[in-house]
Amino acid sequence: MLWLRVASLFLLVVLNTLVHALPLLLVALFKALLPFARLRLAMNKVLTGLAERWIAVNSGMIDRFTRTRFQVELPSTLQADGHYLVLANHQSWVDIVVLQKIFNRRVPFMRFFLKRQLIWVPVLGLAWWALDFPFMGRYSRKEIAKNPELGRRDMEVTRRACEKFRSIPVSVMNFVEGTRFTPAKHAGQQSPYRHLLKPKSGGVAFVIDAMGDTLRAVLDVTIVYPGGRPTMVDLLGGRIPEVRMSVRERAIPEDLIGGNYQDDRAYRARFQQWMNGLWDEKDARIEQLQG
Numbered sequence: 001m002l003w004l005r006v007a008s009l010f011l012l013v014v015l016n017t018l019v020h021a022l023p024l025l026l027v028a029l030f031k032a033l034l035p036f037a038r039l040r041l042a043m044n045k046v047l048t049g050l051a052e053r054w055i056a057v058n059s060g061m062i063d064r065f066t067r068t069r070f071q072v073e074l075p076s077t078l079q080a081d082g083h084y085l086v087l088a089n090h091q092s093w094v095d096i097v098v099l100q101k102i103f104n105r106r107v108p109f110m111r112f113f114l115k116r117q118l119i120w121v122p123v124l125g126l127a128w129w130a131l132d133f134p135f136m137g138r139y140s141r142k143e144i145a146k147n148p149e150l151g152r153r154d155m156e157v158t159r160r161a162c163e164k165f166r167s168i169p170v171s172v173m174n175f176v177e178g179t180r181f182t183p184a185k186h187a188g189q190q191s192p193y194r195h196l197l198k199p200k201s202g203g204v205a206f207v208i209d210a211m212g213d214t215l216r217a218v219l220d221v222t223i224v225y226p227g228g229r230p231t232m233v234d235l236l237g238g239r240i241p242e243v244r245m246s247v248r249e250r251a252i253p254e255d256l257i258g259g260n261y262q263d264d265r266a267y268r269a270r271f272q273q274w275m276n277g278l279w280d281e282k283d284a285r286i287e288q289l290q291g
Helices: 002-033 037-065 094-103 116-120 124-130 141-146 148-165 183-189 202-211 232-236 265-290
Strands: 069-073 083-088 110-112 170-175 217-224 242-250
Touching (some): 002 037, 002 232, 037 094, 083 094, 083 202, 094 170, 094 217, 094 232, 094 242, 116 124, 148 170, 148 202, 170 202, 202 265, 242 265
Parallel strands (some): 083 217
16 A cells, blocks of 8 residues: 555656646746847746746645644745745755745745756756756865866856846755765764754855845754654655754844855854854754654
8 A cells, every 4th residue: 555655646746747847848948039138037937936836736745645744833024035045954855845845935936956967857857957956066075176177167056046046036945964864974974963964064155155135034944854764755655744844034144244255264264153053053953843
């Protein structure tokens, strides 16, 4: 029965994806042919509307066909326009589904920085391209040390993406740990946090540098699965009893706007201290939510 349930819901998700992705790609191609920037900008509302409806249908299926309970704390001040920077802990691919379900139409449509290889994912890769999701190399420190040009490529991708994002309502999503939490990664890092990997501040700093004067706030998201870290099979099979999520709206400190993270050591130290403070609080919040 589990695999029948998983297969049935998976097929419904695939069908929903095809129903929304095909017109989305047609609109994206039409947008690319438009000669005027103002018209192309107006088409973003159509693209975003299709993506939000896709998420809404997926979320409705989760509510209808699973028993997962969602316990969510949200600020009352969220707005569906403007610009947010969303920072969250990362344990599972289920995190993305949870974030989309909870934030859909409550905040501007979320864009993720994706690994370049994901553009080859059937249908979804092209849909992400059509929605202006940035694709990055995500090179390791060793690779960048051997070839610094690789790091500059990712920085340029981030810069161009942020320039686009300034002209449209957007929530820029960043999993600050850079990868999903596992006990092995936690031990390998010798992380000072009980429930988190060390935060990576560089990408966050670059977004704040590029968009700081337009960002409404940081949305500090903490996601907890009391039944243990789930897989997508657990979600589709209805084996996630509960999801707990806490969202705190935080102002960006004024002294962190307009700094140079790469070249200014004092600024970099202040920025890392701020990020570490957020992570200290998040670690304690996870402890509370698990209780």
